[in-house]
Every structure is written in C-alpha cells, then in structure tokens.
Amino acid sequence: MTEHAAPTPLADEQVLDRRNARKRLPAKFSIGIFILCAYVLLGALAPMLLPFDPDQSNILRRLQSPSTTHWLGTDQLGRDFLVRLVVAIRVDLPVAFLAAFFPMVIGTVIGAVAGYFGRLPDMIVSRAADLVQAFPVYVFLLVLVFALGSGATSFIIAATAIAWVGYARLTRGEVMRLRSMEFVAAARVSGLPELRILATHVMPNALPQTLIYFMSDIVLMVLVLSSLSFLGVGIQPPTAEWGRMISEGQPFLHSHWRLAVLPGLMLMIFGIALSLIADGLDDWYRS
C-alpha cells in the first residue's frame, strides 16, 4: 500500500505575498515588446550595419532593382533604400514618443489637479478641454505645424497643445473616482497634506490607465506625423521619414511599388507592436 504524502503547508511568504498569484503578462505583450526592441536596436545600430549614407544621392544609380550591394535597391535619387527605411526609425520613433510624452506629463498633472481639487480648477480645465475638442483637432494640428514652421520641434509643440486634453480627461475621471474612496479619507484623517495624498496615494492608482493610453497615443502620433510629412508639412527632405518616403514613392507606384509599399509596412508593424503592448497591459491590469 502506498503512503499518501502529507500535504505540505504553504510557505509563509506564499500565503502573504499575493504578487505570486498575480497573472503573468500575456503573450501579446511580449511579442509587442520584442518587435519594439528590434526596431530600437535596428535604429540604433543602423549606421554601423549598413555602409551607405542615407542622404547621399547619386542620379546615376537611381531606381535600381534589389541587388547584392543594394539589398532593397535604390530610390528615385539613387540612395540606398534599405538604409533610408531603417534610418527613418531614428526620426519617427523619438518624435512620436516625445509628441505623446509631453502631452502625457502636462495633461496628467492638469487632470490630477482638476479632478482632486474640483471647483474652479476643474471648471477652467473642463472648458479649455471642451474648446480643444470642439476643433477638428488634426486639421488644427496641421495648420499649427505650418504656422510654427515645418519640422520635428513644431510637431511636438503642436501635438502637446492638442493632445494634453485626452490625458487630462482620463486622469480627471480616475482621480475623481479614487478621491471618494476610503483609503483617501483614511490618509486625510491621519493628517497627510493634500498634495502628498494626491501624489503618493491617488496617482499610483490612476497611472496604469494613463500608460495604456500613452501606448496607443504613440501609434496615433506616428501616424499623424507621417501623414503630415506625406502632405509636405512634417519632416522635411532629405531626412528619411516613412510618410515622406511614401509620398516620394507615389509617382513610381506602377513601376517600382516597393518604394511606396515598404515604408508603410514599417509603420504598420510598429503600430501593431504598440497596440499589442497596450492591449497586453490592459488585459493584465484588468485581470
């Protein structure tokens, strides 16, 4: 007869530490992070990997088909297409990141103050947000970038002027919800100053939602940035930028489709990667 082993009791830290029981991050999050890391690495190492100058044109070698020297051929000005495709990461990613990062910081602070203190600050913020949202925001962004002068800095400034609203609305709602919860009342009763309650007790609970929104906002910003460049108002030539490359490739759609197709694929895969990260974080946070 076999003896049944006595059930081993759980170790103390297993009982107490709920983090062990917490669900792991889903696979789509890891896939997204993997693609994102690949992009960042490629962008960072591009100049070392590829022996061509992305902006050096050579009319004699224009529109060459893929070969062993130029793996993806050359563009309409004879520049190596693969180098430009990869070097564009160094423009699109940081600019889109900053164009989502600054509004996040500003919008979150504004929204937190409005949501926590209510009354006048809340009223001012809500009216300002209404005004910005009443505009066709991206048309306004286009005109604003034009007025400030095309380029990355103008884009980031214009995006910040417009996109803070989304973050402010989100944070305001979260903070208003959290403000009425018991742990805030408890902190207040124990005599903590209001700002400290907001910063160390309320905000950590509101931030995960903001982070998820930030991820999808980067996708939006990279798409808007490249659209503006496609329209001729964003990043100016000769800098390699995907939207600009697509617009330059449009006349050759019939004969050299890769010039317009590949930059779009780069954009799309990047967008999917960030959507996977945002979705994964969302699932994880809700579980």
Place this chain on the structure above:
Amino acid sequence: MTHSGFIAKRLLQTIPLMAAIMFLVTLLLHVIPGDPARAIGGLNASEETVQKIRQDLGLDKSLPVQYLTYVGNALRGDLGKSTRSGKSVNSIIADRMAPTVWLLFCGTLLSVLVSSVVSAASARSKDTLLDYGLIGLSVGGISMPTYWVGLMLILLIALPTGLFPISGFGEGYSGHLNSIVLPATTFAIAISPVMIRALRAKFIALYRQDFVMMSRAAGLSERAILLRHLSRHAAIILLTMISVQVGPMIFVSLVIEKTYALPGLGEALINAVSQRDFPVIQGITLVTAFFVTFVHLGVDILTSFLNPRMELQ
C-alpha cells in the same frame, strides 16, 4: 428639464464656443514666429509688398480689433480674399465643397455598415476564431497610415482592374460615384476599427442582458432580437462614435483627397498651406470647425430623442 429647454440650452452653448473658435483662428496668424507678413510674403518680397500684406490682413491693427473685424466679416458671410489668386474665400470653399461632402457622406455610411455587421458578428461569436480574426483585422486597420491604404487600393485594385479612376472627381453623378468608391473604402478602413471596438463591447454587454434571454425564451429569433431590440442601442453608440470621431474623420478625408487628387476642401487647404495663403487657411479651418460643432450639436439632440433614459442637463 424639458426637451425644448434642453435643445435651447444646447444651442446657446454653441455661441461662446463659436466665438472662441473664431478667436483661435484669428490667433493663428500670430503663432508664426517673427513677422507674419514677412513670412507670408516670403524672403524675396519687397518692403511695399510686405506692407500691403500687413494692411490686407489687418496686421497693423491690435489683436482685439483684428478679432472683431474678422467676426464682423464672418457674420456677414465674408471670409476675406485669397492672398494668391485674389478670389474670395467664400467662392473657393463653395467650389471645393462637393467632393468633400460626397467623401464624408459615403465614407461614413460605409463605415457604419461595415462596423455594424462586423461587430455584431464578432460579438455573437465571442472568443472564437472568427472573433479573433476580426479583432486582428481591426488592429491592423488602426495601425495602417490612411494615405498608404489609399495607395495600396490603387496598386491592388485600380491599376490591375482599371475599373476605378486613380485621381479626380469624374463627370456627372455616375462619374462622381465611380471616383468616390476607392476613397470611401479607404475612409472606412481608417474609421471602422474604432467604431467596431466600441460597438463590439456594447453588443457583448447587451447579449448578457436579461431582456435578451427573455426574448429568446419567448421564442424570438436571433435575427428579430438583433434587428428589433439591439439595433436601437447600437444606433445610439454609432451616433456617439460619429460625434467623437468627426474631427479625425475630417483629417482622414483631407489626407484621402490628397492621395486620390480629389479637388475638395482638404486639397484646397493643403494647397493654401504650401502657398502660405492665410485667409484661405483660416476660412477652411473655420468652416471645418463649425461643421464639427454642428455635428456634436446634432448628435446630442438626436440622441436625446433616441434615448429616453438620458438625463437632460
């Protein structure tokens, strides 16, 4: 609050909003770093030309005066003259209106149709392969740049089949319709994913409701439940989504007009931007902003009729 009271209040609310919009449009000129008149005239313009631009645009007056002049003129229906062609901004907008309206109308209609069908199918078969496939497609749709989708449709459909024109607006109604097919499809690919997301969540929540179970128990067919009971809820969500998405929709249509060389308002705006033609830029921005305001207003009023449970405030 009574219904007419709600509508009156909502109408009154748009007045300060429109005043603020016109203020921002006036302010646009002052965002230009340095001397706006010089920036518009260009570096090679003579001092007299720059002086003339300054006078034409009223830049020699103070900002409040400029604002009041602009509002006064706009109220009388005068949006100024193009600094390039000398044509009135009103006539430019009137000439360019038709393709944009066609595109917005057909594109929205197609987006609503596609997202209703897809989200209902996706919610009915929640967590199946079909559902995942449809979600995957919509994530892909969100991540694709709109102008690129347009070029892909040209490359994969227009060029091989030769059925649709790749640029222009065609002649007559059938010509217009034929040249709007691909732009409207591009529009739907850009706009539907967001609608599908919201609508699918709503459908899933609705299918869990007691009244759906009751209707099933009473022997109603799935089709009847969907069409008779759920469609009304879905319509409210769709209207809200149109209201929320109208800003992005206008930007999307602008990009599409450029891609397909449709001679609409968006194309006129981009031309004006490249020629630094400020009165035209201001005029088109103003018209689109007013359009957005009216859509918000219209949807709010419509929803208040469709959704009797809504609190009127």
